[in-house]
Amino acid sequence: VCYPEGMDGGEAIVSDLVTVPTVEVDLGGPLDLEKTLECGQAFRWKRVAFPGRPELTIAYLGVVPVRPEPDLGLVQSDRVRQSRQLSVVVGQTAPATDTVTIAYELDSDAPLSSLEVERAALRYFSAEDDVISIERELSSKDEMMRATVERSHGLRILRQDPWECLASYILSSNNSIANISRTVERLADCFGEPAGMGRNSFPAPEKLAGGDLVSLRRSGCGFRDRYLWDAAQRVARGQIDLCALQNLPTDEVREELMRLPGVGPKVADCVLLFAYHRLEVFPVDVWVARAVSRHYSGGRTVTPASAREEGRRRFGRLAGYAQEYLFYQARAAKSAQPSGPLESCPMVSRGE
DNA sequence: AAACAGGTGCTAA
């Protein structure tokens, strides 16, 4: 039985982990689950605790895409393109190990082999990225980056589902990570399909397109409701083919994405980085803009456009990793401020 | 309770 981290005696999420299958996956390089899943690139991971399970000392519950076996010959048009979504618990014994343990629930309707789950994990966690080399190369750029990389050891850029990533980042504009997570979760509860372990898949574009603006607004989309609805509509109608974008050059993918409502330079670059794995892009939000201003522009405030140029110029094909390290460090520094969240320190209010 | 955080779309310089 597992509990949400920090909630004593909270409601059990996974009632009986003993009976679910597990597979150990070797990524061939370090993965720090906490940094990777809580840095803000993905929105659906929840920390969970399994007392007495050393292989799950650090564990997260989330929903990952599982692609169908390529060699099964299923040519049913849409089936092939659409990946399934599966709830999993991913755990490790200590930060930044090379291997993780994946626990998943068997679905009798559509059983999965442990090999398929392993392949999904290798893909989702970008096992092909040689993070040791990436960290070494970026460390050599300058002293500030060296220290930043050191703090970010084991942070990996994920390979997320393009539609979920696009939709999530449309919601991210002028919004906080906590809000985005809440909204994504409500959308899944409202429009998604059961994915095991009590959680739902991120809703297919057809599902969101078939919904109404009022339910999107109620889910917490805010003024972005019409952006999301419109984007879902265009994806569902095939006016933009997110699978086909996989094979286009980065600039063209960016151009296509930015035709969608609610998708500007930042959101397009995030989708390029976190779904299409274009490691040469450098998404610029306020945090990264501040970091570039402070460290690479002599303290002078830079525009997002020039910060983006500077990032790509300095870090080239690894700009995406450099950006994540800078972002992770900036936010870690922020939450360490005295005004940051101090949950163990109850607020004392006057006049009660 | 009012101030603030956070990208994009739109309009006006």
Place this chain on the structure above:
DNA sequence: TTAGCACCTGTT
């Protein structure tokens, strides 16, 4: 091209 503003939800 770019500066300035509105947009919604939640936290401090």
